[in-house]
Every structure is written in C-alpha cells, then in structure tokens.
Amino acid sequence: MLTVNPRLLSPELRPICDKVQAGERISDEDGLILYASRDINGIGSIANIIRERLNGNVATFIHNRYINYSNVCLLSCQFCAFGAKKREPHAFELAIPEIVETVRGALKLGITEIHMVGGLHPTLKGAWYLDLLRSLRALDAALTIKAFTAVEIRHLAERVFKLSIRETLALLRENGLGAITGGGAEIFDAEIRDKICRGKESAEEWAEVHRTWHQMGGHSTCTMLYGHIEEAHHRVDHLRRLREIQDETGGFTGFIPFAFEPDGARPSLRDIPHATAFEELRNLAISRIYLDNFPHITAYWISLGLPLAQLALNYGVDDLHGTITEEKIFHMAGAKTPQEQTVAAMEKAIREAGRVPMQRNTIYERIASTTPADSRPVAA
C-alpha cells in the first residue's frame, strides 16, 4: 500500500494524512484545511493513497463521441455561452438523420458511448426525443447512449411528457437511454446558484433525478462547476451532498469537476480570472480525498487541457474522460483546448505519467480496446 512520510507534509496536513492512511473519512473541517493549504504536493500524495488503493496504477479513458442535439434553451444561466434563444444567430438544432449519420461514422472508429446533451428546448415534442433514442439504439445495441442532464430530465418530465421523474426516466430507458450525464450540478448552494444560474433546478431537484435513476438500478456521473464566485466552504458543501447521496445509493461512478470559463459568460461574471493550474490540481486532489466512497475521479481534459489532466494522474485522478470529438459547451465559452483526442494521444499521456492505460465503458469497467486495428498507431 502506498504510504506517505508525514515529515514531508506541511503540519496542517499530517492529521488528515493519518486519517486517510487509517481508512477513515475526512470531515468538512478537514476539507476546509485542505482548501487553505498551499502544500499541493502534500495534498496530491494523500490523494494518491486513495487513488491507488481503489484503482492501483491503472488510468482509464473512454472512446466516446459528443453530440449536442440543440442549444436552444428556455433558461439563460449567467455562466453559459452555449444556450441560445431561437432567434439568436448561434442557435442550432440538428435533425435526427444528421445525428444518426454522425454516430454511424463514429461507430466505425470504435466508440462505445454517445454522450448527448442539449438545452431545454421550448417546442421539441416527446416523440422526437423517443425517436432519436430509438434511432441511435437501432444503429448498434451495444452502444451506450448516455444522455441528458438532470435539468433536461426535469424539463422532459414536467413540460414535454407530463410524467413524474421516475416515469420519464423509465420511458427514456425503454427507448434506449443507458445512462444519464452528471452536468447541471454547478454549485449546490442556493445563493450561489441564484447568481450563476437563476431559474435552474435546485440542488434538491438535481439530487432527486440522480437518486431516482440510481434507485432504478442506473448509474451516473456528477460534476462541480467551480472557480467563479463560490468560496471553499461552498465546494465542501457540494462535495458533502454528493458523498451523502453516494452513501445512500452507491450509483455514482465518477466525479468530474471543471473550472468556470469566464470568456463567454455574462458581463457580471466575465472579469473573474480562470482558475489556475494550481487550483485545478488542488481541487481534483481534494475531491479524491473527500469523496472516499467514489470509485473514480475524472480529469476533464476539455477544461484542463491534456497536459494538466496528465499531471493530475498523480494528484488523485484515475480517469481522463474520453476522446469526445466536437465538444461545444466549453468551446463556445472560450476554452482553448482541442475538441478531440485520439486513443493514441490518451494512451501516450497516461503512459508518460507512469500509469497503465486502459479503455473503459460508461460505468468505468475496464474493457479491451475497441479501436479498429488499422486505426491504431504502431507505437502508441
């Protein structure tokens, strides 16, 4: 088992390290101490105790493809550069045949998952969503359709299908939904939510969707949008709520925090500087330490960039998310990272960091590579 010499840690970290080495859970006060500490390597080494206890030396990634079916949205979250009103020039809506052709092409490259989210569309009918799911499932029964954030599920339940959350999830699953996405959690604190995403579902409503999905036997990921107007105690509160849901349901597979992108935000948020690399690494490592009941912590390279995500593999992270192809939400907000990664680039980044690359499926199970042999480099 990986151990850490306490003399190499800043004094404030030593009691926390003792707890982690003894397999004990850390408290909210410990979380705040971690967020106040500048000993980034000390925090990273504590995080790696849990990372290696749970996942050994393996680091995973998924071969997937993003689809945004439309960005037309009833809401106007203050941080969001993706959502649009129908009349706005950047509004778009994809037709089902167009989506199907895109996914058909991606399947030839070996993807195992479609990751599909959109805005809260004011006029799309229930039949359209069900037809979309059925059309994608018909392409390949083994393809996992991971789709819709909690707020989209609520929108579909309340405005489109006029069913309960549970009935809506059951209907979507009957038509092909395999997993729901973790987006829309933002920061759970109500006052902060009101300033960054007024009108969006509450923390309790977000949790209700995931809890219900888990009770139905489903899995999901969860997220945190940080680096805007929240403070450390808001992040700890966010992590505590996730840890509590996980204690109850065990349905979360991975946690994916990402930093706020200021460039595309409303003027009230635009002057906030982007989180630094130090902050991003520290936040990932603290997440690994605090969320002791989460099997996986994912570094979202779309937000971090692959070089920093690679570094995070030694700060508690054991997963690099996916190949993605055509990310829109962060790039419309100003992200300067690439929009896709090849399997070879993911594997190289993991190997360079001293970890063992493994492809995974949607629920983070390790699987054999699905990249066609003629698409694989001779030496990845």
Ligand code: SF4
């Ligand atoms: S974050 Fe989602 S719900 Fe909010 S405006 Fe953007 S697309 Fe709409």
